[in-house]
Amino acid sequence: MKKLLSLFILFCSLSAVAQDTYLNEQTLNSSDDVVGTARFVGMGGAMGALGADMSVIGWNPAGIGLFRKSDVALTFGGLWNKNKITEESRGTGTFDQIGFVYNFKTDSEVCPYVNFAFNYQKKKNFFSNFYADSDPDNPILISQMDQLAELATEGYGTDWNLAGLVVNNDALSSDVSQTGQKYYYNKFYGDYNQYTHHSEGSLRAFEFNFSTNIKDRAFLGLTFGVDNLAYDSWTKYFEASEYVDEKGDAHFGDYSIWNDFRIHGYGFNFKLGGIVRPFEDNSFRIGVAIESPTWYKLKSSVLMDYTDEYTGERSRQVESYLDYNPRTPWKFRASMGSTIGSKFAWDVDYEFANYKDMNQRYPKYYDTFGGAVDVDMSEHTRESLRAVHTIRAGMEFRPISPLAFRLGYNFTSSVYDENAHYDQILLNSAAMDYVTRTNYMITKPTHILGIGMGYKWRSFYVDLAYKVRHQKADFYAFDDSFTSPTSYFSQANPDLANTYLAPVPVDLTRHSITCTLGFKF
Numbered sequence: 001m002k003k004l005l006s007l008f009i010l011f012c013s014l015s016a017v018a019q020d021t022y023l024n025e026q027t028l029n030s031s032d033d034v035v036g037t038a039r040f041v042g043m044g045g046a047m048g049a050l051g052a053d054m055s056v057i058g059w060n061p062a063g064i065g066l067f068r069k070s071d072v073a074l075t076f077g078g079l080w081n082k083n084k085i086t087e088e089s090r091g092t093g094t095f096d097q098i099g100f101v102y103n104f105k106t107d108s109e110v111c112p113y114v115n116f117a118f119n120y121q122k123k124k125n126f127f128s129n130f131y132a133d134s135d136p137d138n139p140i141l142i143s144q145m146d147q148l149a150e151l152a153t154e155g156y157g158t159d160w161n162l163a164g165l166v167v168n169n170d171a172l173s174s175d176v177s178q179t180g181q182k183y184y185y186n187k188f189y190g191d192y193n194q195y196t197h198h199s200e201g202s203l204r205a206f207e208f209n210f211s212t213n214i215k216d217r218a219f220l221g222l223t224f225g226v227d228n229l230a231y232d233s234w235t236k237y238f239e240a241s242e243y244v245d246e247k248g249d250a251h252f253g254d255y256s257i258w259n260d261f262r263i264h265g266y267g268f269n270f271k272l273g274g275i276v277r278p279f280e281d282n283s284f285r286i287g288v289a290i291e292s293p294t295w296y297k298l299k300s301s302v303l304m305d306y307t308d309e310y311t312g313e314r315s316r317q318v319e320s321y322l323d324y325n326p327r328t329p330w331k332f333r334a335s336m337g338s339t340i341g342s343k344f345a346w347d348v349d350y351e352f353a354n355y356k357d358m359n360q361r362y363p364k365y366y367d368t369f370g371g372a373v374d375v376d377m378s379e380h381t382r383e384s385l386r387a388v389h390t391i392r393a394g395m396e397f398r399p400i401s402p403l404a405f406r407l408g409y410n411f412t413s414s415v416y417d418e419n420a421h422y423d424q425i426l427l428n429s430a431a432m433d434y435v436t437r438t439n440y441m442i443t444k445p446t447h448i449l450g451i452g453m454g455y456k457w458r459s460f461y462v463d464l465a466y467k468v469r470h471q472k473a474d475f476y477a478f479d480d481s482f483t484s485p486t487s488y489f490s491q492a493n494p495d496l497a498n499t500y501l502a503p504v505p506v507d508l509t510r511h512s513i514t515c516t517l518g519f520k521f
Helices: 021-028 038-042 054-058 061-066 145-151 163-170 377-382 429-433
Strands: 002-012 071-081 091-105 111-124 128-133 172-176 183-186 191-215 218-244 248-274 284-292 295-307 314-327 330-338 344-354 360-362 387-400 404-410 440-457 458-477 502-508 510-520
Touching: 002 314, 021 377, 021 440, 038 404, 038 458, 054 061, 054 091, 054 191, 054 218, 054 284, 054 404, 061 111, 061 191, 061 218, 071 128, 071 248, 091 295, 091 510, 128 145, 128 502, 145 163, 145 218, 163 172, 163 191, 172 429, 218 295, 330 404, 360 377
Parallel strands: 002 248
Antiparallel strands: 002 295, 071 091, 071 510, 091 111, 111 191, 128 191, 172 183, 191 218, 218 248, 248 284, 248 295, 284 330, 295 314, 314 360, 330 344, 344 387, 387 404, 404 440, 440 458, 458 502, 458 510
């Protein structure tokens, strides 16, 4: 038996950045999760009209205006994934929130008090583990190297991306046509692949709020936020093959690509909100809020090492840098809620965010593409993403004054268009020169169920919540658009027309427990 090919490629990235539509959305989109105080989580994040909770500072700033006392709170807990990979733990501890509200009473009958607040809170937790394995009983018939051969042939291989990596590591065959054009060909016959993913870190918000009460009928609030993004991930793509040649000899081959990277950066946004009690003798409330785009400033510093699997010799080392500035969409929210005596409270919230409007640009000091919006990536975002609708509903029941029970539900529609794909060959973006991966994932709608309870003793209170976040996705190890009969132009893989890669279903379900300790004075 003869080994056809054995290739080992190692990426050691100091700070690789989410430079495309899929990673931008999956790290910067916080609409599909509920993180914060245990009361907020237990009610599914539905507090836009009820207010008077620290975590509402980032949802409807006017909710801070309903505090009638000063408050200090901190939140911690733990979460665990449904999926476990052998290399990493299934669960982790979390520190989700710490903040305070200062209630300043005035002598005015029109404005009896104003509130000042600061809150640190996670908006999204990136802790995740999963495998995405193709069906071993159904060969994939197409290899990642087929796409990389196309990219290299079309001139997309650089010293900073994956296509350039495999070319420089002699993982592709090549030939020169009579016209002098160089073609690259796949010399590996993959029929099974496996993708392993582990990520951690979070999207965190530091938020400052000013809010006020007008005659106990209207509440207004303004929040200024600073977001900090810290995303750490390692992935492994493995592909293997076996075939028998015309002489009856069996051939085997396999290769692995490791990709370690980090995403670090910060951004700014602001939020405006209002809550109104339209009826004087009724506690029914209506809330509205608007959140500006978050303007991010991110930097990529990528170090790639190429290492031979057997000799351990380093064949090449390249370090590259890329600064870029993504921008999230505007978000619009509406809420309604009420209390019934001192026993029961309910709230329903709605959010609209059009993720087609996400874009990214580059700093002006870049010679060829600096200072302008990345037109091709923005167009790819418009074609791949769509408007997202989020509905939150929650209720709270107090059988006796100190004790409360809570229940909440959250639904977020899928952000991806049904025809979304990741055609790196046609995506003429500057970011493609720095992409070290071919995979992408289409996430489906998110369902979140929260239950909780709380107890208050004098000025102290403690709240507990359990949350299950259920989401599924279709994972693609690479894009097969170059084999499509409607847009087929393959130069390196003429025999792959009408050959497609089936997606691998992935379950992203996650559970968490949250505890909040607080003191009102």
